[in-house]
Amino acid sequence: MSAVTAQAQRLSYMDAIVQAQVEEMERDERVILMGEDLRIYGDGKVQDAFGELRVWNTPISENSFTGMAVGAALTGLRPVVSLSIASFSYLAFDQIINQASKLPYMTGGQMTVPVVFRFALYYNGSIAAQHSDRCHSMLMNVPGLKIVAPTSPADVKGLLKSSIRDDDPVVFVEDSTLWGVRDEVPTDPDLLVPIGVGEVKRTGSDVTIVAISGAMRPTLAAASALEDEGVSVEVVDPRTLVPLDKDVILRSVAKTGRLVVVDVAHRTCNAAAEIAAMVAEEGFDHLQRPIVRLSTPDVHIPFSPVLEKPLYPSKDEIVAAVKRLR
Amino acid sequence: MSLTEEQQREAYRRMLRIRRFEEEGTKLYKEGEIPGAYHASIGQEAAIVGACLALRDDDYIVGTHRSHGHPIGKGGELKGLMAELMGKTTGICAGRGGSMHLADSRVGILGESAIVGGGIPLAGGAALSAKVRGTDQVALTFFGDGASNQGTFHETINMAAAWKLPAIFFCENNRYAVTTSVATSHGQPDIGKRAQGYGIPGVIVDGQDVTAVYDATATAVERARRGDGPSLIEAKTYRFDEHQVGLTTGAPYRPADEVDDFVANHDPVVLFQRVLLGAGFAESDLRAIEEEVDAAVAEAIEFGRQGPLPDPADVYEFMYVNPINYPATTIGASR
Numbered sequence: 001m002s003a004v005t006a007q008a009q010r011l012s013y014m015d016a017i018v019q020a021q022v023e024e025m026e027r028d029e030r031v032i033l034m035g036e037d038l039r040i041y042g043d044g045k046v047q048d049a050f051g052e053l054r055v056w057n058t059p060i061s062e063n064s065f066t067g068m069a070v071g072a073a074l075t076g077l078r079p080v081v082s083l084s085i086a087s088f089s090y091l092a093f094d095q096i097i098n099q100a101s102k103l104p105y106m107t108g109g110q111m112t113v114p115v116v117f118r119f120a121l122y123y124n125g126s127i128a129a130q131h132s133d134r135c136h137s138m139l140m141n142v143p144g145l146k147i148v149a150p151t152s153p154a155d156v157k158g159l160l161k162s163s164i165r166d167d168d169p170v171v172f173v174e175d176s177t178l179w180g181v182r183d184e185v186p187t188d189p190d191l192l193v194p195i196g197v198g199e200v201k202r203t204g205s206d207v208t209i210v211a212i213s214g215a216m217r218p219t220l221a222a223a224s225a226l227e228d229e230g231v232s233v234e235v236v237d238p239r240t241l242v243p244l245d246k247d248v249i250l251r252s253v254a255k256t257g258r259l260v261v262v263d264v265a266h267r268t269c270n271a272a273a274e275i276a277a278m279v280a281e282e283g284f285d286h287l288q289r290p291i292v293r294l295s296t297p298d299v300h301i302p303f304s305p306v307l308e309k310p311l312y313p314s315k316d317e318i319v320a321a322v323k324r325l326r
Numbered sequence: 327m328s329l330t331e332e333q334q335r336e337a338y339r340r341m342l343r344i345r346r347f348e349e350e351g352t353k354l355y356k357e358g359e360i361p362g363a364y365h366a367s368i369g370q371e372a373a374i375v376g377a378c379l380a381l382r383d384d385d386y387i388v389g390t391h392r393s394h395g396h397p398i399g400k401g402g403e404l405k406g407l408m409a410e411l412m413g414k415t416t417g418i419c420a421g422r423g424g425s426m427h428l429a430d431s432r433v434g435i436l437g438e439s440a441i442v443g444g445g446i447p448l449a450g451g452a453a454l455s456a457k458v459r460g461t462d463q464v465a466l467t468f469f470g471d472g473a474s475n476q477g478t479f480h481e482t483i484n485m486a487a488a489w490k491l492p493a494i495f496f497c498e499n500n501r502y503a504v505t506t507s508v509a510t511s512h513g514q515p516d517i518g519k520r521a522q523g524y525g526i527p528g529v530i531v532d533g534q535d536v537t538a539v540y541d542a543t544a545t546a547v548e549r550a551r552r553g554d555g556p557s558l559i560e561a562k563t564y565r566f567d568e569h570q571v572g573l574t575t576g577a578p579y580r581p582a583d584e585v586d587d588f589v590a591n592h593d594p595v596v597l598f599q600r601v602l603l604g605a606g607f608a609e610s611d612l613r614a615i616e617e618e619v620d621a622a623v624a625e626a627i628e629f630g631r632q633g634p635l636p637d638p639a640d641v642y643e644f645m646y647v648n649p650i651n652y653p654a655t656t657i658g659a660s661r
Contacts (some may be wrong), residue, residue, distance in 0.1 A: 032458060053458050057486070064447040064481030071451020071465070074436045076385065077458060079451075098441045099448060108420030109644040110431040144645055167647035196650040199579045 010183040016153040016185050017118075017174065018042045020160035021080060023189040025050055028078065031164055033117075034058055034069050035082025057277035066092035066117065070100045070169075073115040073147050078164060083119040086173070087133040092117070100169040101144030116163045120174040121214060121264065123301060124312060132301035132308075135211065136173040137270040138262070140242055144218070146195055147242040148273075149173040151216035153183045155239055158193025173241075175214035198245035200252065204234035207322050208252040211235060212271050215262035215294075215313055222318035231322060241271050249275065250283045258325045262313045267295035273278060289325045294318060329379070329537055331605075337379055337536050338602060339615050341371040341595050344395045345625045347404055347406030350573050351394065351411060354627070360411045362424050369566035372594030373498045374399035377466060380547050385453040386465040388445040390498075391426040392565075393438035393626025396468060398582065400433040404626035419637045422644060432553030436465075442503070443469060443476025446495070450482040453493035453556070464550040464657045466494040466543070472503025474517045483558065487524040492550035495558045498533065499555070500565045505579035518560030524558050533561030534594045537601065564588040 011019065022042070025031045032054050037049055039057040040106040047055040059148045069079035083089040089096070096117055109271060123132040136149055146168055150156040156174065201216070202223050211219035216237060223233040229231040234252050238244055253259050259279055272293045279291060294313040298308035302308050329337060348366040354363040367374065370392070381387065389396035397407055397418070407428050410417025417423075418430050426440035426525040436452055438447030452621030466505040473479060474497055486493045490563055497517050508515050521528025526550070531542040539561055546557035566589055568574070599612060642653045 056454070056489075059481070059485060061477075061481035061485060064450065064478050064485065066449025067478065068451035068454055068482065068485065071388075071436060071448035071457070072455040073451070075450065075455040075459075076450045077455045094441065094444060095447060098444055099437065100437065103437055104647065105644045106419060106427050107429050107431065107437070108422045109647075110419070110429065112439065112647050114647075146650075178414040221568075222588075243654060246651075246654070259394075287469065301475070 007186060007188070009155050009187050010182055011185040011287065012179065013153045013156050013178040013181045016157040017160060018046070019185070020157040022046060022049070024161055024164045025054060027189065030076060031077050032056065032072065032077055033082065034065055034079055036060055036084055038082060041051050062088055062091035063095055067095035067099060069115050070103070070113055071097055073113045074103070076249050078114045080116045080118060080164060083117060085122045085131055086119045087131055089117070089119045089135065096139070096145070096169070096171070098141050101142050105144060112167050113169045114167045116160070116170045116172050118172045118174065120176045122176040123264070124177060124308065126303055126305050126308060128303040129300035134265045134296065136171070136241060137265045137274070139171050140271060141269070142272060144169070145242060146170045146240065147173065148195060148240050149175070149213040150193070150239055151175070151178060151211070151213060151237050154182060155184045155193050158191060159195065159239065162192045162195050165192070170195070173213060177214040177217060181217070193239070196240050196243040196245055198236060198240070198248035199237040200234060200248065201237045202233065202235040204232035204256070206232045206256055206258065207325055208234045208249070208256045209235060209318065209322070210249055210261045210275055210288045211237060212241070212263045214264045217314060218315040219262050219318055220284065221315040222322065225315065225319055226322055230326065233322065238275070244275070246278055246280070249279065250286070252287045253283045255281055257286055257288065260292045260294065260318065260321050260325070262294045262318060264296055264312055266298050267293070268298055270295055288324055292321050292325060294321055328538055333379055334602060334605065335615065337375050338612065340375045340378070340399055340401070341536065341598060342616060342619045343404065343622065344371045344398045345595050346619050347398060347626070348394060350623050350627060351408070352567070355501065355571055358424070361413060364425055364571040365392040365569065366565070366567045366571055368638070369588065369594070370498055370500060370533070370563045371628055372536035372598065373533035373539055373561040373563045374468070375498050376536040378466070379540050379542045380543035381464065381466060381599065384434060385463050386436050386449065387431035388436050388449040388452070388465070388467040389438040390468055390470060390473070391438070391442070393426055393428040396438060397428050397430040397433055397435055400435065401429040402433045404622055405629040406430065408630040409633045412630040412633070413635065414630060415636045416633030417628065420644065441661060443473035443478040445469065446478045446482045450486050450491060450493055452511070453486060453491035454489065456492055462551045464492040464494060464547055466496055468496050468498055469498040471497060471501065471508050471512070471517060472506070474520070475511060476505055477648060483524050483556065486556040489527045490553060490555035492553070493556040494546045494550060495556060496543070497558070497560045498561050498563055500563050502566035502569070502580060503570045505575055507579070507650070516560065518558055520656070521558040526558060528558040528560070529560065532559045533563030534592045534597055536594060536598050543626065564592065602647060
């Protein structure tokens, strides 16, 4: 049941994604969707409403339908490509990296590529290593892309709309562990959340935790638990990984002097590593203790639940890390 | 359906523009005025020009790492292309693309992909876009025999066929993917025959005969504009130089007499000169075209030389249409 008020409506993160796309398709006829099984997307209502020329139900050809979206973007459309589960996006990395991210530069600005590549980090469900990757940070090493990773229903809607309206290629990272999260979402179809602006999700004074994508849920739970123990935690959501809102992170660290960064990606060269390096370079004088990173260890995701569950940063692990910093 | 007298004149002019541009460019490359790698289109002029002449100005093309011929064939200016080869700000890509990426959007080029097979989906997407926007534009992608073994070839042709997109898949089969021959890398050497597997027309044409290439492409274009879907064209052609100028291989990968035979007996420019003279063109007509082309190439070289080099401080320009906190400055970087 969605409780609708004048300004906001209670929606799940997943429903907010669908709503953002439908609103942008209504607003701008250049917006099209491409991806596998889109015929049944939103219970089939999206293709029914907009027709086959706006919703392209593709064969399983990730690299080429992604490249076709780039070609459509070069010629006047604004495609939103659904790559489904993040691990499948690897098949399309060639077109994302070698074409979408490079064509504007390599053509000296003759080309623009207004396209959104969506994929979901889909893990913690015993689907093993080939379906469970959290690969957002790999693409942070590719200049020319913008990378968005919202954590709340309102942000996912506002940022997806901003991404669709942006003239640069945007990688839009969803986290399947957030799909069911419900919260207030503005109904105004022109209310956007800007790319490149982070947000303090919870104010505090003792420790800063920067939580990326699905790490937000255990982080907020840890912050509540720590409050009960008298520890005041400030939780920062970068919301966009590229460009990174360094100011919101540095301001918080200047206040607390302590930083924990939580990322569900594998540990080596992940988004947490970049943020930790940035703070070490630019906020070292604020730090009273060493920076702590919590990540998934560098191991493939196993099938057996008893092996998989302990791998991702948990509420208890975050609580323990914060306590070590005091 | 065949070339009119005016089109014949234009075909000769464009083929010669490619030939002279490449001859002069090769010299400049060897003399060090052009950096990087140089992939000349000499020998493949008829395939390029025959295909391009069947297109309208507002139709799209996508090319390859052997990228100089495509913009010239589609009717582009030489000056910005030569300046680009020299890495100047006046280059068509402002010195960011270079020899393998001479994309000129003013003549409908969406990209010249140096990732083999990487450009094929872009053309498929342009064709999809034309269908969504309700125009009668078509998109033609050039690619080589090597690219026909990439997944993008299969995937894109399949989607274009399933969705009846106005696309033309045009293979410049010059027999060698760098040094790997079609004979050793294709289970069945006629790439055009693969069309049958996708349920679309496939044509194999003499790529040294500009008229034959034009006819085949015009048929495919007509079909695409009618809404009947894509076609595959394989133009059997040959590159006269190495994969890239100056690239020497330890072991010969193609017989010397094969190269000699193509240069002596299958030069597309020479063959078309004969056709034109046989059709009643006066030698003086052809000379006038040759002189005009020589002057245009000389002017392009002068334009390239006069153009300023880019300022290293501008290296970040063109990365984003809408840059946000870019380039990100860090204390570390400014130290």
